[in-house]
Amino acid sequence: MNHMTEEQLIAYREGIAEQRAAISDHLAACEECRAELERIEAVLAALDTLPMPDPGADYGRRVWQQIAPRLPEKRGRWWQMWLAPRRLAAAGAVVALIIAAFVAGRMSRRDHGVDNSASREQVRERVLIVAVGEHLGHSERMLVELSNAGPSDPAQKQVNISAEQRRAEDLLEENRMYRQTALQEGDAGLASVLDDLERVLLDVAHSPSEVTPKQLEAIRRKIEARGILFKVRVVGKELQQRQEASQPAPAQNDSKKKERNKV
Amino acid sequence: MNRMQQSIENAQAIATSDALAVEHTLAGERDAFRVLVERHSQNVFRLAYRMTGNQQDAEEIVQEAFLRAYQKLGQFEARANFGTWVYRIAANYAIDRMRQKQKEDARREPPRAGSADGVEDDPMNRVADDAPTPERLTQSLELRKQMEQALAALSHAERTAFVMRHWEGCGIEEIAAVLKSNSGAAKNTVFRAVQKLRLALQPIVGTRTQAQAMGTES
Numbered sequence: 001m002n003h004m005t006e007e008q009l010i011a012y013r014e015g016i017a018e019q020r021a022a023i024s025d026h027l028a029a030c031e032e033c034r035a036e037l038e039r040i041e042a043v044l045a046a047l048d049t050l051p052m053p054d055p056g057a058d059y060g061r062r063v064w065q066q067i068a069p070r071l072p073e074k075r076g077r078w079w080q081m082w083l084a085p086r087r088l089a090a091a092g093a094v095v096a097l098i099i100a101a102f103v104a105g106r107m108s109r110r111d112h113g114v115d116n117s118a119s120r121e122q123v124r125e126r127v128l129i130v131a132v133g134e135h136l137g138h139s140e141r142m143l144v145e146l147s148n149a150g151p152s153d154p155a156q157k158q159v160n161i162s163a164e165q166r167r168a169e170d171l172l173e174e175n176r177m178y179r180q181t182a183l184q185e186g187d188a189g190l191a192s193v194l195d196d197l198e199r200v201l202l203d204v205a206h207s208p209s210e211v212t213p214k215q216l217e218a219i220r221r222k223i224e225a226r227g228i229l230f231k232v233r234v235v236g237k238e239l240q241q242r243q244e245a246s247q248p249a250p251a252q253n254d255s256k257k258k259e260r261n262k263v
Numbered sequence: 264m265n266r267m268q269q270s271i272e273n274a275q276a277i278a279t280s281d282a283l284a285v286e287h288t289l290a291g292e293r294d295a296f297r298v299l300v301e302r303h304s305q306n307v308f309r310l311a312y313r314m315t316g317n318q319q320d321a322e323e324i325v326q327e328a329f330l331r332a333y334q335k336l337g338q339f340e341a342r343a344n345f346g347t348w349v350y351r352i353a354a355n356y357a358i359d360r361m362r363q364k365q366k367e368d369a370r371r372e373p374p375r376a377g378s379a380d381g382v383e384d385d386p387m388n389r390v391a392d393d394a395p396t397p398e399r400l401t402q403s404l405e406l407r408k409q410m411e412q413a414l415a416a417l418s419h420a421e422r423t424a425f426v427m428r429h430w431e432g433c434g435i436e437e438i439a440a441v442l443k444s445n446s447g448a449a450k451n452t453v454f455r456a457v458q459k460l461r462l463a464l465q466p467i468v469g470t471r472t473q474a475q476a477m478g479t480e481s
Contacts, residue, residue: 010457014428016435016450043461044429046468047410053318055308060301067300067326071293071333176294198294 004033006040013040125185126243132178132190133239135171139197140232142167146204147220147229150213159216162209172201193231200228281345289336296336300329303346307353313426314357316411324360328353347437354427354441358419406467413463417456424449425456 004012004026011017012027027034056062146164179194200223207219223229281302287295307328311321332339332349339348414422420442427433427441439449 006458007454010454011450014453014457016428016453039465040457040461043464043468044457046406046464047414047429047460050407050410052309052312055305055318055322059308060304063304063325063329064297064300067329067333068293068297070330071296 003030004036006036009033009037009040013037013044128178128181128185129239129243132182132194133236133243135174135178136197136232136236136239138167139171139175139201140229140236142171142204143200143223143229143232147223149216158210158212160210161204161207161216165205165207165209168201168204172198172205175201190235193235196226196228196231200226282341285336285339285341285345288333296329296333299332299345299349303349304329306346307349310350310426310431311353311357313430314354314422315361316414320360320364324353324357327356331356350431350433351437351441354423358423358441361419361422409464409467413460416463417459420452421456421459424452425460428453429457 004023008017008019008023012020012023017023027037142164146161149159149161149164175194175198179191179198182188182191182194203219203222207215211219281299284295284298288299304325307325308321311324311328312318315321315324328349331352332345335352339345414425417425423441424438427438428435435446435449435453438453439446442449442452444452
């Protein structure tokens with residue numbers, strides 16, 4: 001009887017043998033080749049015991065946090081991007097923002113009779129401050145309502161959070177736009193808070209519309225764990241102060257931005 | 264279908280479909296790429312760790328693989344599997360990195376006499392030799408050290424082929440693509456890897472298996 005070669009047995013063990021059936025038949029009848037295969041298997045089984053470090057359940061998220069700042073913005077196929085249904089509403093918000101900035105810019109030009117880029121920049125930032133401030137206010141209210149939600153009747157097994165979910169869905173798109181704008185403007189602190197907020201909004205938007213009290217508690221814990229309400233309040237208040245201090249000097253603006261980058 | 268339902272379905276579809284996430288990323292929606300990163304990082308890490316045997320190197324390979332995938336996403340074929348594609352990018356980068364590291368190491372430290380197989384020079388070897396550990400732990404550490412050395416002694420191609428086939432269950436065509444060879448050569452590389460591992464480990468594994476069978480192992 002011709003025995004199997006080492007190459008044939010390794011290929012068989014690793015599932016890459018061409019004549020698998022023929023090798024199987026031979027192994028069934030040949031004790032010597034079976035013993036040889038067992039020796040190969042013993043080595044491979046020992047190798048399988050080598051430990052593999054567990055990078056943790058949130059590893060993917062950590063990888064994203066590490067690479068996201070290094071990813072260049074893709075220009076993309078613009079028509080494809082804006083034709084997506086959920087983009088249309090956010091696009092409307094951005095158009096409104098641009099119009100507001102344009103109108104405010106015209107008014108400011110008429111007032112001072114001078115067209116300088118610094119004042120246009122200030123106007124643009126003020127418009128953004130107002131818009132983001134409102135967005136944070138809306139988000140805060142939604143999160144507070146969600147945190148306070150509960151079954152009206154203790155016997156009730158499900159809590160309906162569809163209203164909060166709808167609002168989270170709407171806020172999510174706006175949030176993405178503001179976060180991207182904050183990144184473009186170099187406001188890393190605001191972008192980071194908006195990034196945290198986005199994760200919470202995503203969680204809420206993707207939850208079932210009816211949840212059990214236990215599931216609701218899990219959502220609440222997630223909100224608390226991220227400290228998002230606190231961050232939103234701090235940044236919201238700061239934006240409000242900046243808005244009230246109306247005509248801010250550019251240097252003041254920068255220092256505020258730097259301060260928030262530490263949040 | 265109202266807007267909310269459509270939006271939820273859209274988000275859910277991105278979350279479940281790699282192809283859709285790729286499409287949205289290409290359309291300029293950078294966050295869609297997050298779904299792909301979060302979904303495939305663990306698998307890529309496993310491959311990178313098996314190939315390098317070093318957690319820090321593996322983590323850097325994972326990051327670089329996704330950065331490269333993002334940059335090359337325009338070249339990704341819609342019908343292909345994103346997981347397999349990023350896997351291939353990671354494997355190629357890991358090979359380049361191991362080669363580079365080997366060159367750097369060789370420049371820094373000239374090889375010592377008697378270290379042709381790289382066994383005697385392993386710092387782990389010296390540490391373990393001096394450590395007063397119980398016999399069983401010593402045996403287990405010794406076996407682990409021998410296995411790590413046997414893997415390290417494989418060529419980059421052999422280690423890649425073995426890791427991809429034995430631990431990751433990749434197809435021969437996939438391995439051949441990473442090794443930039445044909446399927447016959449890829450099969451042969453898997454064979455050579457197992458043969459070398461067997462040569463290095465069978466004496467020690469055989470003794471342990473025999474000892475276990477006889478119940479004489481402490």
